[in-house]
Amino acid sequence: MYETAVTVIGLGPMGQALAGAFLEAGHRTTVWNRTAAKIDPFVARGAIRAETASSAFAASPLAVVCVRDDAAVHATLGSTPPTGAALVNLTSSSPAQARGRAEWAAAQGIGYVDGAILTPTPSIGTPTAFVLYSGAEQVYDAYRDTLASLGGTATYLGADPGRAAGYDTALLDIFWSAVSGIVHGIALAGAEGISGRDIAPYAQGIFGLLPEMMGRFARQSDARDYPGERSTVDSALAGIEHIIATAESHRIDVGALTASKAVIARAVAAGHGKDGLARLVDTLRS
Ligand SMILES: NC(=O)c1ccc[n+]([C@@H]2O[C@H](COP(=O)([O-])OP(=O)(O)OC[C@H]3O[C@@H](n4cnc5c(N)ncnc54)[C@H](OP(=O)(O)O)[C@@H]3O)[C@@H](O)[C@H]2O)c1
Numbered sequence: 001m002y003e004t005a006v007t008v009i010g011l012g013p014m015g016q017a018l019a020g021a022f023l024e025a026g027h028r029t030t031v032w033n034r035t036a037a038k039i040d041p042f043v044a045r046g047a048i049r050a051e052t053a054s055s056a057f058a059a060s061p062l063a064v065v066c067v068r069d070d071a072a073v074h075a076t077l078g079s080t081p082p083t084g085a086a087l088v089n090l091t092s093s094s095p096a097q098a099r100g101r102a103e104w105a106a107a108q109g110i111g112y113v114d115g116a117i118l119t120p121t122p123s124i125g126t127p128t129a130f131v132l133y134s135g136a137e138q139v140y141d142a143y144r145d146t147l148a149s150l151g152g153t154a155t156y157l158g159a160d161p162g163r164a165a166g167y168d169t170a171l172l173d174i175f176w177s178a179v180s181g182i183v184h185g186i187a188l189a190g191a192e193g194i195s196g197r198d199i200a201p202y203a204q205g206i207f208g209l210l211p212e213m214m215g216r217f218a219r220q221s222d223a224r225d226y227p228g229e230r231s232t233v234d235s236a237l238a239g240i241e242h243i244i245a246t247a248e249s250h251r252i253d254v255g256a257l258t259a260s261k262a263v264i265a266r267a268v269a270a271g272h273g274k275d276g277l278a279r280l281v282d283t284l285r286s
Contacts, residue, residue, distance in 0.1 A: 003027045004146040005060040009053055009076060010067035010091070011038040013121050018066055018090065018150060021125035023047060025149035032056035034067075034076070057082040062143050066090040066117075070097040078104075086111040086139045088147065090131070094169060095162030102135055102161035111139035114161045116168030125151045134163035174214075180256050184247070191250035220278040227276050234273035237264045 003026050008019040011033035022029045023045050031042045032050040043049050050056030053076050057063045063086070067073055070093040077087075087110050089101060098114040105112035113135035123129040129152030133140055140147075140156050147154055157163040182203070189199040220226050240261045247254045267273070267283040 003149075004062060004143070005030070006146055007032070007050070007056045007060040007063040009033075009056055009063060009065040010072075011035075011042065012067065014090070014117065014124070015066040016042075017121040017124035018064060019047060020045070021150050022064075022146075024125055027146065027149060028060070030056055030059040053077060054082060057087075061085045062088065062146060064088045064090055069093065070101065073101065082108055082110060086113070086136075086143060088113045088115055088133070088139070088143065090115040090117055092116065092168065092172075093165055095165040098134075098165040099160075099162040111136045111142075112161060113139045113143075114164050116164040118168065118171065119152070123152060125149070127152050129153070131155075132157055132164040132167050134158055134165075135161035184252070184256065187252050188243075188247055188250065191252060192246075217278040217281065220276065221281040224282070226272070226279040226282075228274050230276060232273060233264055233267045233275055233277060233279055236277055237261070237268055237273075240264060 005028040006022050007030040008015055008022065009032050011019060011031060015033070016038070019029055019031050019042055023042070028048070029042075029046070030048040030050050031039055032053050032055075033039055039047075039049050048059065050059055057077070063082070065073055065076065065087065066089075067076055069091060073089060073091050073093075087105055089098070089112070093101065093114070102112045102114065113133050115134075116132045117124075118130040118132065119128060129150055131147070131150055131152070131154050133147070133154060134157040137156070137159055144154065144156075157167065185203060186196050186199065189196065240257060244254050244257050244261060247257065263280055263283055266286075267275070267279055270283070270286075272279045272283070
């Protein structure tokens with residue numbers, strides 16, 4: 001006995017995880033992908049093959065699209081006159097792209113919800129999955145039970161279709177800044193003859209400090225109050241200078257550090273050297 005019928009458009013690693021989760025949950029699942037060979041294993045698992053994106057869209061009351069980016073969504077659906085009832089777009093995009101996509105959907109008479117998947121492919125269909133949604137509330141309410149097949153936590157953030165992408169973009173900003181720090185730190189350690197394995201436990205200790213810092217900075221930034229009793233912007237300027245000098249001495253790229261130093265120096269120049277580091281949020285805005 002099938003649950004809701006659902007279409008998955010896009011069978012990259014994430015689309016495959018989504019289609020797999022819908023199939024596992026017993027939904028009648030239609031699939032389409034630009035490269036048709038990726039469809040075959042899903043047909044073998046019980047999915048229905050669509051020959052075109054538009055026939056995939058028409059096959060189910062709910063279509064979930066998950067391709068590389070908004071340009072790929074456009075390439076897939078833009079020139080097709082979709083006739084499906086509702087579209088949940090789980091492609092990562094900017095808030096502006098999500099709002100533009102919602103306008104496009106409205107012009108086609110399609111109910112639209114934008115989503116942001118915050119967790120990797122192995123989480124999908126398990127309790128660790130985390131997906132944010134925003135856009136048409138009626139559409140979300142109509143399909144929340146079907147979308148629950150993707151597992152874990154689903155959070156609806158309201159009618160603005162760009163809101164889920166806004167959260168996602170800010171969170172990815174934090175993530176990629178951390179990735180940049182990890183690779184840079186390993187490179188710098190290596191230049192000093194310290195192996196990755198030797199530095200890793202200490203770096204993991206630093207990461208252990210960050211959850212508390214995230215909450216404290218967020219509170220201070222919301223309150224526009226930046227007490228400097230733990231550490232100051234003045235002190236950060238001195239600290240980042242010796243990191244840059246060391247990296248330069250090893251001919252390691254200092255682009256990201258130099259950009260960070262410029263923000264810190266701007267805060268000092270504006271008279272905020274005695275403030276805590278959350279002050280830099282304000283400096284970035286000004
Ligand atoms: N993988 C993850 O862990 C993860 C986590 C969170 C969010 N996401 C998001 O999920 C989305 C999909 O990611 P992914 O991991 O599945 O891999 P991906 O490499 O970002 O996307 C691959 C999919 O996009 C399709 N595609 C790319 N360009 C296209 C175009 N011009 N026209 C039509 N289709 C096109 C591919 O079709 P072909 O097979 O024909 O190339 C394939 O179906 C992305 O927005 C990604 O940011 C992924």
